[in-house]
Structures are given as structure tokens and as C-alpha cells.
Amino acid sequence: MILFSNVTKVYENGTVGLDNVSFYIDKGEFVFIVGPSGAGKSTLIKLLMHEETPTSGDVIINDINVSRLKRSQIPYLRRRMGVVFQDFRLLPNKTVYENVAFAMQIVQASKRDIRRSVPNALSLVGLSHKAKMLPTQLSGGEQQRVALARAIVNNPAYLIADEPTGNLNPKTAAEIVEILDDINKRGTTVIMATHAKEIVDSMKKRVIAIEDGVIARDETRGVYGYEN
Amino acid sequence: MKIRGGRYFIKEAFRNVFSNGWMSMASILTVVASLLVFGLFMILSINVSYFAEQIEADYEIIVMVDETVGEDRLAAIGEEIRNIPNVQEVVLNPNDQRLADLKEDLGEDASVLDGYEEDNPLRDWYMVTMESLDLAEQTAAQLEQISGVAKIARNQDTINTLVTVTDSISNISIWVMLALAIVSVFIISNTIKLTVFARRKEINIMKFVGATDWFIRWPFVIEGVIIGFFGCIISLLILGFAYNGLLGMVENLGITFVKFVPLSRIWLTSSGLFALMGILLGGIGSLISVRKYLKV
Numbered sequence: 001m002i003l004f005s006n007v008t009k010v011y012e013n014g015t016v017g018l019d020n021v022s023f024y025i026d027k028g029e030f031v032f033i034v035g036p037s038g039a040g041k042s043t044l045i046k047l048l049m050h051e052e053t054p055t056s057g058d059v060i061i062n063d064i065n066v067s068r069l070k071r072s073q074i075p076y077l078r079r080r081m082g083v084v085f086q087d088f089r090l091l092p093n094k095t096v097y098e099n100v101a102f103a104m105q106i107v108q109a110s111k112r113d114i115r116r117s118v119p120n121a122l123s124l125v126g127l128s129h130k131a132k133m134l135p136t137q138l139s140g141g142e143q144q145r146v147a148l149a150r151a152i153v154n155n156p157a158y159l160i161a162d163e164p165t166g167n168l169n170p171k172t173a174a175e176i177v178e179i180l181d182d183i184n185k186r187g188t189t190v191i192m193a194t195h196a197k198e199i200v201d202s203m204k205k206r207v208i209a210i211e212d213g214v215i216a217r218d219e220t221r222g223v224y225g226y227e228n
Numbered sequence: 229m230k231i232r233g234g235r236y237f238i239k240e241a242f243r244n245v246f247s248n249g250w251m252s253m254a255s256i257l258t259v260v261a262s263l264l265v266f267g268l269f270m271i272l273s274i275n276v277s278y279f280a281e282q283i284e285a286d287y288e289i290i291v292m293v294d295e296t297v298g299e300d301r302l303a304a305i306g307e308e309i310r311n312i313p314n315v316q317e318v319v320l321n322p323n324d325q326r327l328a329d330l331k332e333d334l335g336e337d338a339s340v341l342d343g344y345e346e347d348n349p350l351r352d353w354y355m356v357t358m359e360s361l362d363l364a365e366q367t368a369a370q371l372e373q374i375s376g377v378a379k380i381a382r383n384q385d386t387i388n389t390l391v392t393v394t395d396s397i398s399n400i401s402i403w404v405m406l407a408l409a410i411v412s413v414f415i416i417s418n419t420i421k422l423t424v425f426a427r428r429k430e431i432n433i434m435k436f437v438g439a440t441d442w443f444i445r446w447p448f449v450i451e452g453v454i455i456g457f458f459g460c461i462i463s464l465l466i467l468g469f470a471y472n473g474l475l476g477m478v479e480n481l482g483i484t485f486v487k488f489v490p491l492s493r494i495w496l497t498s499s500g501l502f503a504l505m506g507i508l509l510g511g512i513g514s515l516i517s518v519r520k521y522l523k524v
Contacts, residue, residue: 049436071441072440072441075435075438075439075440075441075443076438077438078435078436078437078438079437079438081438083436083437089429089432089433089436090433091429091430091433093247102433102437103437103438105236106434106437106438106439106443107437107438108443150437154438
């Protein structure tokens with residue numbers, strides 16, 4: 001579970017990212033984080049990833065108060081989370097297979113585990129046949145699918161997706177969200193920050209809307225609610 | 229560090245060295261340049277010390293024994309001299325031997341000394357060499373205290389100048405070498421920083437996937453060590469050949485008054501020191517470079 005308790009984030013230049021935000025996300029949920037640009041979505045994602053720490057309040061993930069996490073413990077928190085970015089963040093000099101295996105090498109998984117898990121992850125995102133290709137030889141949607149495979153290959157409890165469809169056409173974006181839905185159905189909690197109105201409206205999942213750093217809406221089967 | 233982690237780090241480090249060929253070459257050349265200057269000062273310092281050692285070994289204090297002293301006391305004086313801590317070697321030059329030497333020096337005119345064998349006006353001398361010239365003054369004072377010693381002869385100015393010069397050169401060399409090491413670490417860290425900068429995206433991804441700081445650092449540190457090691461080998465070869473050439477040139481020119489340390493005597497020490505310097509320069513340089521990109 002994830003708990004934000006009265007979380008405020010004020011950046012060094014005085015910008016308020018989040019202002020006294022509280023919410024709870026249960027294990028296995030699929031949650032969209034929506035809101036206008038600059039509303040605080042990215043701050044929320046950064047706090048989850050421990051890229052930033054709250055100015056006040058607590059961020060609790062699996063009974064651990066990550067706001068008070070020591071620097072040396074951050075990697076172990078991140079290993080429980082898969083992360084997908086808008087810009088894919090793949091290593092251009094590694095093949096599709098190597099990009100996915102990379103996430104396992106980092107946690108020092110055995111070669112045997114890597115050989116077993118990487119093909120499974122690639123199969124889940126439908127890219128088994130492109131394992132030997134370089135990211136530059138793939139389309140945007142395919143690159144994001146590689147990023148998804150990398151995010152799930154270590155069986156994380158949480159998948160954080162920051163605008164994963166932002167650089168994709170509607171059809172490809174729908175495919176990516178379908179994969180995310182599949183991953184969620186296997187028990188992984190998915191938190192997705194997005195501007196994709198059609199996707200949010202069609203999925204009928206929980207929606208947390210943030211405006212000016214505060215929660216404007218938190219609906220169990222919500223809609224996007226903004227005009228793009 | 230698990231073994232498979234270790235293999236991964238080494239493999240990554242070598243891959244990085246070769247895939248960033250030009251950058252690695254620039255870093256290696258930086259190490260070579262630093263170590264060459266470092267080596268020049270090291271060789272200078274070693275040779276100055278060697279030169280001083282030779283002079284120290286040859287330098288003697290002459291202890292002139294009073295002519296009224298008998299055979300027993302003469303031997304006892306020799307023993308007292310040997311018991312002084314800084315004294316290395318004591319050789320008696322008896323007056324009859326000195327007279328014989330003098331006659332030999334005079335050659336055809338030696339006859340002027342005829343008849344002096346029976347009533348030798350020369351004093352017995354002890355030729356005293358010391359372990360350290362730094363303590364020469366103290367040793368001389370102790371020698372003068374011995375009963376039966378008429379006079380001692382030494383050249384304190386020469387000793388003082390020699391000690392001052394060798395100490396200054398050693399001190400300057402140490403400071404220059406230290407300054408060079410700091411400058412080298414700075415230059416190497418900047419060079420490696422460029423390779424780290426080129427791979428900041430990779431580091432960022434590693435951080436988000438849950439890599440520990442040391443997991444990220446190791447390949448860079450090993451890369452630095454490899455670069456340092458190659459730099460050390462190249463600079464050692466250049467210095468070795470150059471020094472050997474210098475020794476050969478000195479020998480061919482027939483210069484005998486200046487003796488250089490033979491290459492065989494400094495080869496092992498300098499190889500070890502260079503390897504250590506190269507590895508430390510590269511390793512520390514890398515550690516400094518990668519630090520900035522770990523703050524995610």
C-alpha cells in the first residue's frame with residue numbers, strides 16, 4: 001500500500017509542488033494521476049521514486065516511511081518499483097534483450113534467472129521477436145514496450161508510469177495501456193500520471209486529480225475531467 | 229561484492245575503455261604526462277641522494293693523535309672512536325706509514341726526509357667515516373673530547389653545504405611530486421568526467437532501476453584504474469629507455485666524476501611506485517568524476 005499523509009513539497013525556489021496532500025492507494029489498484037501541466041503530478045511521482053523528499057508530511061510505502069529513508073536504502077525501495085517514463089530512457093547501445101536484462105544485472109540476479117525472466121517479460125509486451133534489435137530500430141510504441149518489459153522484469157510490487165503514452169499515437173498508446181492493465185491484473189499496483197483523456201475516460205479506473213498542488217478530485221471510477 | 233557482480237564490473241570497465249577509445253587515449257596520455265614529470269623529479273631526487281651517499285661514504289674526519297701518546301693509548305683511542313654512535317669506520321694511518329707515503333709522494337726529493345724514521349715528527353692519524361653527515365658536528369665534538377686527541381681536521385662548510393643542498397632538493401622534489409599528483413587527479417577526473425557525462429543517461433537509468441551507488445561507481449573506478457595502469461606502463465617504458473640512454477651517453481663520454489644510480493637498482497621501486505600512482509590517480513579521478521551524477 002501507498003500512503004501520502006499531509007504531504008507538502010516546496011522547492012528551493014519557493015514553488016509549491018504539493019500542498020498538504022493525503023491519499024491512500026491499496027495493493028493491486030490501478031490509479032490515474034491527472035491534472036493540468038504544473039499541477040503537481042510530476043512532484044508526486046518524484047516523491048514516490050524518492051527523487052525528491054517532502055518538505056513536511058510522510059510518504060509511506062509498504063509500512064516504510066520513505067521520507068526518512070537513508071540514502072543507502074533508496075536503491076532497495078526502487079527495486080520494489082518498476083518505472084516507465086515518457087521518453088522511454090532505453091540504452092541505445094544495448095539490444096532490446098540487454099536493456100531488459102540490465103535491470104536484472106543491477107540487482108545482481110543470476111544468469112539463470114535472467115535467461116528465464118527476460119524472455120517472459122518480452123513475451124508479455126509482445127516483443128520476443130525483436131529481442132536482438134537496438135532501440136533505434138524500433139518504433140516509439142515498441143520502445144515504450146521495451147521500457148515496460150524492463151520495468152516488470154524484476155516483478156515489482158508497484159509500477160510507476162510518468163506520461164508513458166505522451167510521445168505515442170492514440171492507437172499505440174491504447175496498446176501500452178492495455179499492457180499496463182494486464183500487468184495490473186497480475187497483482188502489480190499501477191500508478192500512471194497522464195494527459196491522455198481518451199484512455200482515462202475509457203478505462204474507468206480510480207482517478208486522482210491534482211490542481212495547484214492539492215487534490216481536486218479522488219474518484220473510484222473517474223474520468224479525466226479536463227479539456228486537452 | 230558478489231563474484232558475478234565483479235565480473236560484470238570488469239567487463240563493463242573494459243568495454244567502456246575500448247568503446248570510448250579517443251577519450252580513454254586522452255586520459256592515458258594525461259597519466260603518462262603526469263607520471264613522466266613525476267618520474268623526472270623522482271629520478272633527480274634518487275640521484276641526488278645517491279650522490280650525497282657517495283660523498284658521505286668518502287667523507288672522512290681526520291683525528292690527529294698527540295705524539296706523546298703510547299701504543300696502548302693509541303689503540304684505546306681507536307676503540308673509543310669506534311664506540312661513538314655515528315661512527316661508521318675507523319682506519320688507523322700510523323705515522324711511519326704516513327712518512328712512507330710522503331716519501332713516495334716526494335719521489336726524487338724523498339731524500340729530504342732521510343733520518344726521520346728514528347724520530348718521526350708526524351702524528352698518528354685515525355681516518356673516521358660517519359653514518360650520517362647531519363650529525364657530523366656532534367661527532368666531531370665527541371672526537372675532540374677524547375683524551376690524547378691533539379686535533380681533528382674536517383671541512384664543516386662542505387658538509388653543511390652538501391646537507392643543505394640534498395635536503396632542499398629532496399624537499400622540493402617531494403612537494404613537486406605531491407603537487408603533480410593533485411594536479412593529475414584533477415586533470416584525469418576532468419577527462420573521465422567527459423566519459424561520465426556522455427553516459428549520464430545510463431547512470432540515471434541505473435539509479436531508477438535500483439542500482440546502488442557502488443554498483444554504478446565500480447565500472448568507472450575500474451576504468452580509471454585500467455587507464456592509470458596503461459599510463460603507468462607507457463611512462464615507465466619511456467623513462468626506462470631515456471634513463472638507460474642517459475647512462476650509456478655518460479659512459480661513452482667517459483664522465484666518471486658523477487655516478488648515476490644504476491637502472492637495475494631503481495627499476496623495481498619505481499615500477500611499484502608508478503603502478504601505485506597510476507592506479508590511484510585513475511581510481512580517485514574516476515571517483516570524483518562520477519560523484520556528481522549519483523545524486524538522483
